[in-house]
Amino acid sequence: MSDLTQLTISQARAKLRGKEITATEITEAYLGAIERANPALNAYVAVTGDKARDMAKASDARLVKGEGGALEGIPLGIKDLFGTEGVHTQACSHVLDGFKPRYESTVTSNLWADGAVMLGKLNMDEFAMGSSNETSYYGPVINPWRRSRLDTAVMPTTHQGDGGFVSAGGTRTVRSLDNAQLVPGGSSGGSATAVSAFLCAGATATDTGGSIRQPAAFTGTVGIKPTYGRCSRWGIVAFASSLDQAGPIARDVRDAAILLQSMASVDPKDTTSVDRPVPDYEAAIGKPIKGMKVGIPREYRVDGMPEEIEALWQKGIAWLKDAGAEIVDISLPHTKYALPAYYIVAPAEASSNLARYDGVRYGLRVPGKDIVDMYEKTRAAGFGREVKRRIMIGTYVLSAGYYDAYYLQAQKVRNLIKRDFETVFAAGVDVILTPATPSAAFGVADEDMAADPVKMYLNDIFTVTVNMAGLPGIAVPAGLDAKGLPLGLQLIGRPFDEETLFQTAAVIEQAAGTFQPEKWW
Amino acid sequence: MSVDLQTVKRVAHLARIAVSEEDAERMTGELNAILGFVEQLNEVDVSGVEPMTSVTPMDMKKRSDVVTDGGKAADIVVNAPATEENFFLVPKVVE
Numbered sequence: 001m002s003d004l005t006q007l008t009i010s011q012a013r014a015k016l017r018g019k020e021i022t023a024t025e026i027t028e029a030y031l032g033a034i035e036r037a038n039p040a041l042n043a044y045v046a047v048t049g050d051k052a053r054d055m056a057k058a059s060d061a062r063l064v065k066g067e068g069g070a071l072e073g074i075p076l077g078i079k080d081l082f083g084t085e086g087v088h089t090q091a092c093s094h095v096l097d098g099f100k101p102r103y104e105s106t107v108t109s110n111l112w113a114d115g116a117v118m119l120g121k122l123n124m125d126e127f128a129m130g131s132s133n134e135t136s137y138y139g140p141v142i143n144p145w146r147r148s149r150l151d152t153a154v155m156p157t158t159h160q161g162d163g164g165f166v167s168a169g170g171t172r173t174v175r176s177l178d179n180a181q182l183v184p185g186g187s188s189g190g191s192a193t194a195v196s197a198f199l200c201a202g203a204t205a206t207d208t209g210g211s212i213r214q215p216a217a218f219t220g221t222v223g224i225k226p227t228y229g230r231c232s233r234w235g236i237v238a239f240a241s242s243l244d245q246a247g248p249i250a251r252d253v254r255d256a257a258i259l260l261q262s263m264a265s266v267d268p269k270d271t272t273s274v275d276r277p278v279p280d281y282e283a284a285i286g287k288p289i290k291g292m293k294v295g296i297p298r299e300y301r302v303d304g305m306p307e308e309i310e311a312l313w314q315k316g317i318a319w320l321k322d323a324g325a326e327i328v329d330i331s332l333p334h335t336k337y338a339l340p341a342y343y344i345v346a347p348a349e350a351s352s353n354l355a356r357y358d359g360v361r362y363g364l365r366v367p368g369k370d371i372v373d374m375y376e377k378t379r380a381a382g383f384g385r386e387v388k389r390r391i392m393i394g395t396y397v398l399s400a401g402y403y404d405a406y407y408l409q410a411q412k413v414r415n416l417i418k419r420d421f422e423t424v425f426a427a428g429v430d431v432i433l434t435p436a437t438p439s440a441a442f443g444v445a446d447e448d449m450a451a452d453p454v455k456m457y458l459n460d461i462f463t464v465t466v467n468m469a470g471l472p473g474i475a476v477p478a479g480l481d482a483k484g485l486p487l488g489l490q491l492i493g494r495p496f497d498e499e500t501l502f503q504t505a506a507v508i509e510q511a512a513g514t515f516q517p518e519k520w521w
Numbered sequence: 522m523s524v525d526l527q528t529v530k531r532v533a534h535l536a537r538i539a540v541s542e543e544d545a546e547r548m549t550g551e552l553n554a555i556l557g558f559v560e561q562l563n564e565v566d567v568s569g570v571e572p573m574t575s576v577t578p579m580d581m582k583k584r585s586d587v588v589t590d591g592g593k594a595a596d597i598v599v600n601a602p603a604t605e606e607n608f609f610l611v612p613k614v615v616e
Binding site: 098099100101102227228229242243268271272274275334336337339340341343344351355358359360361362363364365367368369370371372373374375376377379380383388389391392393395396399402405406408409410411412413414415416418452453454457469470495 | 559
């Protein structure tokens with residue numbers, strides 16, 4: 001094998017178990033790739049090379065004895081939101097400067113117990129607030145995908161190569177990459193870029209309004225947000241506790257199933273962790289979807305949605321139909337209210353969760369003339385603009401006299417959104433198919449989005465409903481747009497029915513294929 | 522509903538975030554854009570609808586009332602900016 005980083009988790013797993021490769025070799029391959037790529041892509045904020053080598057060595061010892069776990073020797077990247085003992089854990093915020101917890105999150109503990117190897121901590125939007133990974137204290141992450149242009153060139157001789165192809169008349173269509181830097185989406189932008197650019201075999205991520213699925217769609221990777229309560233939130237830096245869920249970003253559907261299998265658990269340390277055994281997700285892949293009822297919600301056809309997204313959606317419908325699924329039109333009438341309700345509920349919970357960053361117990365402290373002055377200066381210096389904006393909104397909507405008008409109203413609307421889904425599932429719909437995002441990846445420092453925060457928020461229009469209702473959702477790559485950028489479809493399932501998502505996503509993946517960016521970094 | 526400069530300054534103080542005059546002015550515009558966006562929730566008829574209190578219907582898990590953790594004072598203060606003998610140090614609060 002020339003480049004071990006090209007192996008999927010399932011391929012690497014087979015080679016590791018078959019003793020064709022060692023955990024040390026594959027770990028070194030990734031550490032080398034990170035060293036070469038990170039200056040250009042900025043996916044990692046901390047690389048834990050020594051720890052990775054130690055873990056790989058321990059994995060090799062277990063593999064030799066035939067005692068390897070489910071993820072033995074598989075090198076992973078970990079989003080900076082997960083508490084990792086003795087290792088950089090700062091939610092990519094300045095306010096958590098120098099924070100190294102003395103505990104390990106349940107999700108990462110599960111991964112290490114199964115033998116996975118930690119390569120380092122991945123960049124993200126500060127406190128997971130953002131849709132472009134530009135709010136990180138550590139600077140933006142760059143998408144490994146770039147727009148491309150098709151040019152026709154007359155060729156003196158007819159030969160094939162360099163990704164171009166020869167046409168009958170001796171001309172050649174050449175795809176050339178544009179230099180403009182694109183965002184990988186957010187908030188799990190580091191996770192998505194690292195997976196897409198072969199800087200880890202798979203990554204952990206979290207999703208509060210779309211933070212796994214939107215970056216997965218922007219980078220041609222697979223991302224699943226499981227049902228609320230499926231993965232323990234213990235040890236993950238809290239953003240909006242009733243919406244936050246951990247999940248994986250992976251190169252294909254099978255790898256996502258393998259990772260979720262390990263990440264999910266029943267955890268007495270998280271009261272919202274649901275007491276339900278974790279099924280065999282990988283076993284769902286390859287099962288036929290004949291007779292499955294797929295719902296197509298009419299409210300997801302939004303104004304100004306590019307034609308390419310609509311065409312992609314139709315392609316997805318056709319693939320599932322060809323595989324024997326029954327397609328039904330459905331209505332989720334409160335869809336348009338999910339995003340505004342989210343922008344009350346999420347900031348309200350965030351303003352409460354982020355009250356703990358006060359310059360006393362951990363992280364940054366800016367001295368002041370008294371304790372209140374110290375709090376105010378610490379928080380002013382420690383939080384970035386987007387985080388401050390959301391704390392302010394949250395504080396305002398929870399303040400005396402406004403609670404009923406905003407927060408209570410939003411929580412009522414949230415119940416209506418949940419009821420919409422319950423109604424269609426009760427009518428026999430097994431899974432819902434929608435686009436994952438309203439566009440492909442956009443440029444770094446997009447002026448429109450910088451000028452109007454609501455424009456940025458609209459990125460989550462198709463994903464946020466799923467968090468509001470606590471349902472599982474998966475983003476799976478389904479094609480490229482005219483500029484050669486990946487686009488994804490989303491599948492939404494019944495509570496705790498992640499198996500149907502993997503089963504259906506695998507059908508889409510088989511029809512669409514998998515996608516890799518052309519290497520420029 | 523919209524906020525004025527004074528309200529923004531009051532909310533910033535409630536949130537314990539120091540803001541300059543310039544910050545407060547910028548935030549007023551941004552906050553009003555967001556509040557304008559969420560305004561559309563008022564058109565939803567929520568009569569008879571309970572507010573969501575639990576994402577997944579479930580009983581609150583309880584555990585037995587026993588000590589399961591503790592004796593970790595040094596671990597707890599290790600990340601603090603200022604400590605003394607396992608206490609967090611803060612500026613003088615009581616005169």
